[in-house]
Amino acid sequence: MNKFKIFSLALVASATAATAQDINQAKKAIDAEQFDKAKTILKTIIKSKPSDGEANFVLGNVYLNQSVVDSAKIYYNNGLQASDKKNLNYIGLGQLDLDAKNTTAAQANFALATKDMRKKDVNEFIYIARAYMNSDNPDYKNAVEVLKRALVVDPQNAQALLAIGDAYYGSNNQNEAYKSYRDAFTADNTLLRAKMQLGVLLKGAKSYDEAIKSFNEVIALDANYGPVYRELAETYYKWARNKPSTSKVNLQNAITNYEKYLSLTDYSMNSKMRHADFLILVKDYKQLETVANKMIAEDKVNPRIYRYLGYAAYENGNVDVAIKSIEDFMKAPENKVIGRDYYYLGLAKIKKGTAADGTIDQAAFDAGLADIKKAIELEPLVVEEFADFGKELFGKKQYVQAASIFELGANNKESKNYLDDAVYYGISVYYGNAGKPVESRDKAALEKANATFDKVLEASPTYDEAYLYKGRISSALDKDDLIIKNYEEYVTKITAKGAEEVAKPATAKKIVEAYNAIGAAYANTDKVKALEYFNKTLVLDPANTYAAQSIKSLK
Template sequence: MNKLKIFSFALLTAAGATQAQDVDQAKKAIDAEQFEKAKAMLKSIVQSKPANGRAAFLLGNVYLKQDVADSAQIYFQKGLSGSEGAKLNYIGLGQIDLDKGNATAAKSNFDLATKDVKKKDTEEYVAVANAYINADKPDYKSAIAILNKAKAVDPMNAYVQLALGDAFYGDKNQNEAYAAYRNAFQADNTLIRAKMQLGVLLKGAKAYNEAVKAYNEVIAISPNYGPVYRELAETYYYWGNNDPKNYTEYIQKALGFYEKYMSLTDYSLASRMRHADFLILAKDYKALEVEANKMKELDKVNPRILRYLGYSAYENDNIDVAIKSLQDFISNPANKVIARDYLYLGLSKLKKSNNAETKTVDQPTFDSGVADIKKSVEMEITMTNDLSEVGKKFYEQKLFKQAAAIYEIAVTNPESKNFLLDNFYLGNSIYYDNTRKDVVKPDPIALQKADAAFGKVAEASPTTQDAYIFRARTNRLLENEPNIIKYYEDYVRVVNEKGAEEVTKNKAKIIEAYNNIGSSYANTDKTKAKEYFNKTLAIDATNEFATSALKTLK
């Protein structure tokens, strides 16, 4: 009997060791972003050993990474009834609370997880920190605070240092992040992600060449580590956007590295969705349409596929499909709608409203599109970066009212790379809309917006001469005599400062300026008025307007 007991205990120990080994393998698969492989391994453990709360927690976390919160919650709840690592599942539930915006409930769950932890234990603290980091609205400072507790008991714990690196990186503290990632890799040189993150920091600093070198060092150590190829793809994407001369070459490299990443992870629906997100960034909409249809074959009912179908349909001029796909996606309250969803829906409606052949606009459809674009900008201000070219298309069709509506949204972001140009086109659109032949009376409120827009251009770029002349013309419509004089004088000054060649090139506009300044002075200062009309005649002796005005002033 004693021999039997010993044999049975040995079997149990071996089984426990196997389970632990399987959990470790699952962790490696998660780190390598092989999520389907990790899920299969963890489901097997949870099924064969329901008491393994740690496996349930890891499985729930994989589902959170894939934005499947309901499945994550099921496994976290199941894990609570386990024995080994059961309390970790409170942390998973806490992250779901954070994603719902309930920080108080999250903290209660985190407190339950960390209550009575052993003095040297750090696992729970790291997991809580990761929950703060990975939440929909990350709280990096809370993550750093709890990791400092873990660091106090185990200063060179590789996982504590890795999480600190992530928290400092998110908190935009590059120096501390670098030190933490370096410490993590020194403490455990099998923790390849820590070394990869050193390259990520270089990418964030726009040191793209150095980042690529850092990634190549990772590949030399672990050539089949998939995430490093994703980082290479993203680095070449950003590099291409910052180096227009090499844009095409770098984008092709980026797409190639992303394919390599896919081949080393999995071609699951979740991975294809991440690939689709990258194709959107790289603006490869033909490939996006192909990927969206492959996803549809895998899962006909997954709502996110509608997003990719909508985006690619818009870019490939299948506008009705784009509108229907995005409306269906947005109308489902279970979906996590992002700013770009509203942007593409709005852009699709704008395109549908615009009949290029007749140069007419279906105004209700256009207005609905503008409302969607406003929603997208309210959700994420950087969406304004995509509006310049859209506004310009309406502007070039002389649909100035519609162009102004688009540019008015674009200039709400002072950090936009197109801020000055968008303001100039906003002012011009309003000005030209108020000088149409069918306009009975100009709109003073709109013209004041144009005046302000030209003012922003002139303030930020004082040598942009056209900002002054259009501001002067706008004030002429507003019948604001002091401003007419001021901005025409500014125009003449800026042109003269650029030299004789520029003056010659802009002779007609300078004459316009002198004649309008003279007209503005005519009722208040006849001497000044004559001075400016004579300036006109000095460069155009036969100018009829100046000649007639001088006769009237006598």
């Protein structure tokens, strides 16, 4: 789950004009993640008082938080025409500059926002820090520096303390984040988000039971504070992922708490989409398909819904619906295509081309593989999710296709499956060629597999089986010198472990394979050496027919 962006000041005490009270209600709705409610309040304020620059700014922030950039820009620019607090809108435009990686323009806008600040003002600093944090290119260091300026002016400002806690949290400074959140809640014990963030730190440290206790303390203060249920849901989800024995119970707890969170938000389309994102996390694809179809019935023009329907349809076995839905999503120019979109599209195309007996149409596989490669280009670590599919192909003895999948992981050293994928790639290439006539073997693939085992040994020098497979690949390539070198290395590594290891039936069988392969490699150039190795085979396996017949023919 992406870190939730918090961009506004929470409820600030005000007993003056009715408009001030209304904007505080909007801020309170934003803090409660009731964004449609906040938009309604803010639009009402702007309609009744167009001169309210802050209302335009906060509304622009809501739209920016929801990635509706054009609407955000409209309200920021409208806000610049206002007479009250128009300077805040330069901060919104500054965040747009940061998103575009134009830090010079952003800093110029921030300077315009702060040039007429009074000595005791700090809100501009807090909003600027939020812009640095909520940008598509977050800059937590600058956020901290700006917030330090605010705290020099007002050391007990709860919003500044909360914001600097978020900045420290974003930069992985957990100790300072904890202190800042604690101080924020001490300064204002109605600031539930600060209290909640203490639990978020515990969740990040994988202290899931302690995090849940902390979140329950927030609920004891206000059972209707929606965001805490979202955090509970994510905590239960992560607990389920990190401790599979708790998976069934904790995933259900995650879903229950997320539904509670939804009940306390506005049930807007945006909220429903966040719900769909969560259903993907907890892999509740049946519910996701139901939710997606309901959203399409409500809003036929929002193409993002087709992403959810496509994912769910694939997981539920409806590959035609999956392909059409994802392609419909990708056709919409306003949609940002992510790696996971291509991930599902590629897998759906391959599944569509898979017959009932498990055979795969090669054209369909190639089309799916092309999409899978696009997924990895966009999100390199999505490669980690293909391991099970590769093993499924390997188990069906579809070695050529399995090798194509495992090669993707074998090319990414950052993947947690790197070694496993590299080994499976090499083995898949070997088995995909071993049974073929010499002239039809894919020598280029075999050479690449051999080089991959060298990389495996570089990363894991104790993986002795690599030498065995390098020997087998050398045999498939018909390279006698490498057959001898690799199999001898394997035997040396194994015999160094002692007689007990050599005596194991599975190990002895592999050593016999090595001796016979070395003997065969020497047979044409050094009969004495060849006989030596075939005789070694007979010591371990007196009934070995191949060794016995080879000795007879050599004599």
